[in-house]
Amino acid sequence: NAGVTQTPKFQVLKTGQSMTLQCAQDMNHEYMSWYRQDPGMGLRLIHYSVGAGITDQGEVPNGYNVSRSTTEDFPLRLLSAAPSQTSVYFCASSRQGGQPQHFGDGTRLSIL
Amino acid sequence: AQSVTQPDIHITVSEGASLELRCNYSYGATPYLFWYVQSPGQGLQLLLKYFSGDTLVQGIKGFEAEFKRSQSSFNLRKPSVHWSDAAEYFCAVGALNTGGFKTIFGAGTRLFVKA
Numbered sequence: 001n002a003g004v005t006q007t008p009k010f011q012v013l014k015t016g017q018s019m020t021l022q023c024a025q026d027m028n029h030e031y032m033s034w035y036r037q038d039p040g041m042g043l044r045l046i047h048y049s050v051g052a053g054i055t056d057q058g059e060v061p062n063g064y065n066v067s068r069s070t071t072e073d074f075p076l077r078l079l080s081a082a083p084s085q086t087s088v089y090f091c092a093s094s095r096q097g098g099q100p101q102h103f104g105d106g107t108r109l110s111i112l
Numbered sequence: 113a114q115s116v117t118q119p120d121i122h123i124t125v126s127e128g129a130s131l132e133l134r135c136n137y138s139y140g141a142t143p144y145l146f147w148y149v150q151s152p153g154q155g156l157q158l159l160l161k162y163f164s165g166d167t168l169v170q171g172i173k174g175f176e177a178e179f180k181r182s183q184s185s186f187n188l189r190k191p192s193v194h195w196s197d198a199a200e201y202f203c204a205v206g207a208l209n210t211g212g213f214k215t216i217f218g219a220g221t222r223l224f225v226k227a
Contacts, residue, residue: 004155031213040121042202042219043156050212058214090155097213098144098163098206103155 002026006091006104013081013111021076021107023091031094032074033058033101034066036087043090049074050097081111114139114207118218125193126226133188133221135203144206145186146215147177151199159201162186173197198225 007022025032033048035058045058047066055066063085065077074093078085088108092101115138125131137143144163148156160171167179177188186203200222206215 033215035217040219042118043217045214045216048212048214054212056212059216092156097208097215100146100158100161101156101215103157105155 004091004093004102004104006089006107008107009105010108011110013078013109015081015083015111017081019078019081019109021078021089021091021109023074023076023104024072025074025091025093025102026072027093027095027102028071029093029095029102030071031097031099031101032068033092034064034074034076035090035092036060036085037090037106038087046076046089083111085109086111113209114143114205114214114216116203116205116216116218118201118203118221120221121219122222122224124224124226127195128192131188131190131193131197131223133201133203133223135186135188135218136184137186137203137205138184139205139207141207142181144215145177145179146204146206147171147175147186147188148202148204148217149173149199150202150220156202159188193223193225195225195227198223 034046035043049055049068091104094101117136147159203218
């Protein structure tokens with residue numbers, strides 16, 4: 001059982017570069033979400049999706065784009081990386097909204 | 113929209129002592145409530161959840177939590193802490209918003225266990 005798989009695990013970018021963080025789940029979950037985790041701030045919701053073709057903004061969406069073309073995949077794109085986006089990013093999925101979420105192991109992203 | 117507050121940034125307890133981690137939420141109706149635990153370098157693992165019904169819920173690893181509507185609280189408890197419980201604990205609140213269902217997390221409480 002793979003669960004929620006995030007790639008890469010670590011990445012270093014330069015300011016202004018673009019990048020896509022990958023997230024895939026094999027549980028046929030409808031609901032997927034992206035969070036960033038910063039010290040003292042817990043997990044903050046970036047974007048979420050209630051099903052293929054449907055996405056919406058969370059608490060801190062600026063600077064990030066998402067799409068959901070399939071049930072399995074929910075990539076997060078940074079169009080022009082900024083040092084403020086240095087963080088640990090977690091992808092999560094659940095059968096539907098309101099159900100407990102399964103988390104990936106995270107992607108540690110540093111932007112210089 | 114909902115919000116979550118975990119008033120304690122960190123707590124230190126002795127091994128074998130009891131534990132209570134506080135969580136307060138803000139939402140107009142009864143939300144979905146969760147507690148998750150995160151060990152260093154790991155993702156989050158669900159400890160327990162509350163949707164409706166009995167306000168005292170049991171979770172894994174000997175944890176329990178009590179939903180108190182009048183206090184808008186969902187505090188996590190454990191009668192006897194083990195050294196392996198040292199981790200960061202997150203309270204989360206899920207609720208239906210205009211854009212769909214959102215789950216929002218508190219800032220977390222880091223638990224230290226001393227021998």
